[in-house]
Amino acid sequence: MARTVKGPDARRERWKGHREQRRAEFVEATIAAVAKKGPDVGMDDVAAEAGVSKPVLYRHFTDKSDLYLAVGQKATELLMDRMGPALLADGPIRGRIAGIVDAYLSVIEENPNLYKFVVKGSFVDRPVEKDLVAEDKNLIATTLARILGDYLRSFDMDSGGAEPWAHALVGMVQNAGDWWLDRQTMSRANLSDYLATLIWHAIDGLLRSAGIQADPAQPLTPLRLVD
């Protein structure tokens, strides 16, 4: 009798890990199928690529858009794994900027097909309720806004522009990245440097306009006031 207490049924738990692994496997299959047949593959194609027939796919994903979201999640992970450290890294400001920009560019350079697939989003017919790309951009922009706001406040400057500026910077890097990905007319290092230069000058200009002379080779944090 007492043994029935030990949990609903071990059979229910037995597969927990397995299901996730299977989903991941289908996500990979989708990416592979997209690489082969372009971004407008069908569910049949994906299933075939996974060596399986359609209903199996639908046991693991409720929907085409569910599958799309899973692929997007995977892409988000790839991106954030690289962006996170770059965003949090400490050090000279100019170098930090270049690091963040280059982290982004390296990810899209290494996974151009996946990137386009997720961003264009033409895989799903109906608009998806959860816009992963927008969420990612928001997450990055929010982080950036915090960093930037802190930075400005550390100089006792008005930080009202931090949020719009953060979103502006995100769009800036993304669009420049898109352009670069299409016609690769310069090296990644070159582009990173151009963009970092632009961003640094913008920030430097903001500080100058408040009468502050910042050194691009100096880290941010040491400058922070000790409240």
Next chain:
Amino acid sequence: MARTVKGPDARRERWKGHREQRRAEFVEATIAAVAKKGPDVGMDDVAAEAGVSKPVLYRHFTDKSDLYLAVGQKATELLMDRMGPALLADGPIRGRIAGIVDAYLSVIEENPNLYKFVVKGSFVDRPVEKDLVAEDKNLIATTLARILGDYLRSFDMDSGGAEPWAHALVGMVQNAGDWWLDRQTMSRANLSDYLATLIWHAIDGLLRSAGIQADPAQPLTPLRLVD
């Protein structure tokens, strides 16, 4: 005999203007239908909105994506009518920047639904061969690159960055605009000013780094060398 030379047949020409007018009418109907039923309207809905049945629509548009392109074209016109003058306008550089940015923001502010419809592009199932949004961005970026390149060259500076910077600026304004359109937490004038400030500082910084002191209140052209 000689009269047969005067053209194939007047009956063929009779409708030329009419067809275009009809297309425009359906484009309007599409915009209206989208406003009513969200961005995932069907062809039936559009036809109904126009007070007509589906095959009529298909006499004027080969395709759903053809209709989408026509709507996009219309949007492009709206945008370019406002951006063109702003881009070509002469005057103090700082004001020019603000003018260009504000021109863009005013268009998306006045036509938010149309803007989202065209940019999200979820109306078409299959990816469209002609990416209008990309084309528009390219056109603007190219114009910007020319202006910026000329400006830098007028100071005998390296203009290699003009192209990536132009694309960066386009993405910057677009993304900030998207963010602003979603949560309208500040006035348009405010955002324009923030963005213009950022851009001006970036440009000013580039010049400074070359030892040039530019005045934001001075127009560009007078500065140009007289070759």
Next chain:
DNA sequence: CGGTAAGTGTTACTTGAGGTAACGGTTACT
């Protein structure tokens, strides 16, 4: 005025891809 080339419009169909029903087999906990 008869012929014809454009247009107007309709209802009823075909097609293709997303998604489901219903069925049977396998594994391993209870």
Next chain:
DNA sequence: AGTAACCGTTACCTCAAGTAACACTTACCG
């Protein structure tokens, strides 16, 4: 032995894009 989870299949349903076929109108053409 029983059963709860999975594996997998073929054959179907559904819905929206796009088409076929048919009928009527207008006005140029000879």
